[in-house]
Amino acid sequence: MSRVPLGRWVVAIPMSLLALATIYPLLFTVNVAMKTRRDYILDRFSLTDALRFENISTAWNSVGMGRYFVNSVLVVTCSVALLLLFGSMAGFALSQLRFRGSSALFLACLAGLFVPFQVIMVPLARTMADSGLIDTYPGLILVYVAQFLPFTVFLMTSYYKTIPSEIVDAARIDGNSVYGVYRRIMLPLGTPALLSVGILNALFCWNDVLMSLVMMPSADHRTLMVGVTSLRGQYSDDIPTFASGVLIAAIPVLVVYLFLQRQIADGVAAGSTKG
Structure with missing residues (x-):
């Protein structure tokens, strides 16, 4: 098995962390948008149990x-x-x-x-x-x-x-x-x-x-x-x-x-x- 050069790890690890820091806020926003107000108040960091588009519809039409x-x-x-x-x-x-x-x-x-x-x-x-x-x-x-x-x-x-x-x-x-x-x-x-x-x-x-x-x-x-x-x-x-x-x-x-x-x-x- 060939070894991965150390230089690649030096570049890959910071870039991976940067990508994670960029993607996480988007995923968190999507997760929150799929929750009900009650679910968000009870636990804002938990994963939603279903895909709910009522909030998006409310924001688009009513708001x-x-x-x-x-x-x-x-x-x-x-x-x-x-x-x-x-x-x-x-x-x-x-x-x-x-x-x-x-x-x-x-x-x-x-x-x-x-x-x-x-x-x-x-x-x-x-x-x-x-x-x-x-x-x-x-x-x-x-x-x-x-x-x-x-x-x-x-x-x-x-x-x-x-x-x-x-x-x-x-x-x-x-x-x-x-x-x-x-x-x-x-x-x-x-x-x-x-x-x-x-x-x-x-x-x-x-x-x-x-x-x-x-x-x-x-x-x-x-x-x-x-x-x-x-x-x-x-x-x-x-x-x-x-x-x-x-x-x-x-x-x-x-x-x-x-x-x-x-x-x-x-x-x-x-x-x-x-x-």
């Missing part, structure tokens, strides 16, 4: 998690679509088009990465209130686009820089306009980066609480994550219902991570090396 879920899907879909459109256009222009001030403009976009939302939260809220955009879907979408656009522009610019400029020059010689080059050449070539950046932005917007809480004060317009945080106060004596709300919010994120792991990793590393 309003279904409405919050639709709100999140609407806001995230529109925000990601605008981010990909503007980010790909800016990335193409900053990486392939030659114009004065392009480097300074790229640095200005990078500077937006270092401005946390907490710094601009109060003046932004006042500006949006004066514009009548507080508690509206367009207002929250604009905030998401403004907040995550620098990140999108950075990754798309880095990715498009790996594409040889000769391809763009050849397309221009063939009679394509700048828009034609963008639509016919750069968008198809940028599909892997667009997919990766789109997934990352969708996760950022889906998991956001602070920006949504500031922009959407009314209960009807809450996003899913804000709805989950509000459950903790309203259902502090009904932990299984609260756990069901957490599970509803976590399932889409888990599905994305399980099926799109490679695209997420590629998005983090997009443009990190020259082709």
Whole structure:
């Protein structure tokens, strides 16, 4: 019997413990969501004796998690679509088009990465209130686009820089306009980066609480994550219902991570090396 090298154990044991620490909270949440309130009060750590979906149904229908879920899907879909459109256009222009001030403009976009939302939260809220955009879907979408656009522009610019400029020059010689080059050449070539950046932005917007809480004060317009945080106060004596709300919010994120792991990793590393 061959021995396992010591180096593998040194890596495997910490990684196994890290995986266990990551998976256990999810399993605990699922277990609690399947319990009745009485069972949870009697023994919160015991395994449930049956699969009960009444708490999930209550959270979805009676508590309003279904409405919050639709709100999140609407806001995230529109925000990601605008981010990909503007980010790909800016990335193409900053990486392939030659114009004065392009480097300074790229640095200005990078500077937006270092401005946390907490710094601009109060003046932004006042500006949006004066514009009548507080508690509206367009207002929250604009905030998401403004907040995550620098990140999108950075990754798309880095990715498009790996594409040889000769391809763009050849397309221009063939009679394509700048828009034609963008639509016919750069968008198809940028599909892997667009997919990766789109997934990352969708996760950022889906998991956001602070920006949504500031922009959407009314209960009807809450996003899913804000709805989950509000459950903790309203259902502090009904932990299984609260756990069901957490599970509803976590399932889409888990599905994305399980099926799109490679695209997420590629998005983090997009443009990190020259082709």
